[in-house]
Amino acid sequence: MTQKGTHTWDLILHYHLCPHCGYIFESRADYQYRLGSYQKDLECPRCHTQFMVTRNRKHHFGPLLGGD
Numbered sequence: 001m002t003q004k005g006t007h008t009w010d011l012i013l014h015y016h017l018c019p020h021c022g023y024i025f026e027s028r029a030d031y032q033y034r035l036g037s038y039q040k041d042l043e044c045p046r047c048h049t050q051f052m053v054t055r056n057r058k059h060h061f062g063p064l065l066g067g068d
């Protein structure tokens, strides 16, 4: 897909490593905010192991850093 869009749609494409068989596969699903962190449920397309990945917010940009 090389078509340029002017809207704010972000192409979501993540790569994940299956903890069971080591297979690396693509995921176009976005993280969901749950329990204070961003999580995503995945299923390996090769061995069908279901697992969850968590994205921690290590970098805080915005008003939290700007307070005096």
Ligand SMILES: [Zn+2]
Pocket: 018, 019, 020, 021, 022, 023, 044, 045, 046, 047, 048, 049
């Ligand atoms: Zn797997």
